[in-house]
Amino acid sequence: MAVAARIVLDRAAAEDIVQEVFLRAWMRAGDWRRGGGPGRARYATWLARIAVNLAIDGNRRVRPVALDGIADPPDPSLAADERMIERERAARLNRAVMDLPERQRAAIALSYDAGLSNAEAADALGTSVGAVELLLVRARRALRAAVAETEEG
Amino acid sequence: MTEEEFEALIDRHGGDPSRWPAAERAAAEQRLAESSKARATLAAMREVEHLLDATRAAAPDPGRILAQATAMLQRPPLRATVRRSAAIAASAAAVLLLGFGTGQGAALASHDAGALYAAAMGGDIGG
Numbered sequence: 001m002a003v004a005a006r007i008v009l010d011r012a013a014a015e016d017i018v019q020e021v022f023l024r025a026w027m028r029a030g031d032w033r034r035g036g037g038p039g040r041a042r043y044a045t046w047l048a049r050i051a052v053n054l055a056i057d058g059n060r061r062v063r064p065v066a067l068d069g070i071a072d073p074p075d076p077s078l079a080a081d082e083r084m085i086e087r088e089r090a091a092r093l094n095r096a097v098m099d100l101p102e103r104q105r106a107a108i109a110l111s112y113d114a115g116l117s118n119a120e121a122a123d124a125l126g127t128s129v130g131a132v133e134l135l136l137v138r139a140r141r142a143l144r145a146a147v148a149e150t151e152e153g
Numbered sequence: 154m155t156e157e158e159f160e161a162l163i164d165r166h167g168g169d170p171s172r173w174p175a176a177e178r179a180a181a182e183q184r185l186a187e188s189s190k191a192r193a194t195l196a197a198m199r200e201v202e203h204l205l206d207a208t209r210a211a212a213p214d215p216g217r218i219l220a221q222a223t224a225m226l227q228r229p230p231l232r233a234t235v236r237r238s239a240a241i242a243a244s245a246a247a248v249l250l251l252g253f254g255t256g257q258g259a260a261l262a263s264h265d266a267g268a269l270y271a272a273a274m275g276g277d278i279g280g
Contacts, residue, residue, distance in 0.1 A: 006210070014210060086207070093204040111167065112205045118165070137164035143201045 006097065006109035017054045048114045049124040052106045089147065096146030104139035107132055154180040159191045168198035 097105060103125065110121040122132040154162075154177070162181055166172045173181060184191045 090208050133165045140164050144197045
């Protein structure tokens with residue numbers, strides 16, 4: 001769910017994707033089983049691959065526009081002014097994530113929201129480890145720059 | 154390790170040292186001890202990661218997902234096999250939604266879905 005939401009940036013669309021992921025996973029379970037052996041993808045990686053493909057395909061049909069609905073409420077232990085600052089920083093990060101090219105956004109989602117290693121993220125994206133690291137390098141630099149702008153501004 | 158190499162390490166693997174390659178960890182920690190610039194780079198990366206964590210989508214409403222799946226089951230063109238598969242998929246989704254979006258999602262998905270998958274594959278899905 002978190003992977004899909006990070007890519008499509010729309011909670012309702014992400015929920016639709018979750019439902020579709022499990023339907024497709026069930027219908028294509030044999031694909032996963034046939035890919036047996038030591039190199040067989042973890043089930044979570046396989047599900048993530050389906051979710052990423054659906055999310056990217058969905059984005060091609062409808063450009064994501066919603067941003068605010070997916071963020072968790074800020075930490076309630078923070079003071080009111082701190083919560084406002086945290087909310088602004090989170091909104092800034094969401095905008096920066098949305099501005100990333102699609103595959104960079106997918107790489108970030110797989111790394112941080114699905115907790116995959118670079119090798120597993122490469123598997124989920126159907127690419128090499130070197131290629132996924134290049135996506136992560138560019139994305140992390142862009143996100144650091146965006147958050148730094150917040151602090152300077 | 155140079156400043157550039159340290160930044161490249163952070164760019165490839167993020168700000169959590171447990172995800173850094175073991176072969177590079179000692180040199181990276183030495184660079185951190187010696188360089189305020191390296192510490193600032195790491196702090197900036199961790200701030201981004203904190204915000205990514207704070208903005209991770211919460212688990213969706215299982216009721217909404219089940220309602221959608223129910224609507225799918227009532228759609229006439231679906232064959233019986235697909236309808237039964239949709240029901241099982243919806244049940245699987247409802248179980249796994251408890252794990253996704255909590256930060257433990259991947260681990261739960263890996264464990265629970267594997268068990269669910271194994272159990273489901275043993276069932277009769279013909280139709």
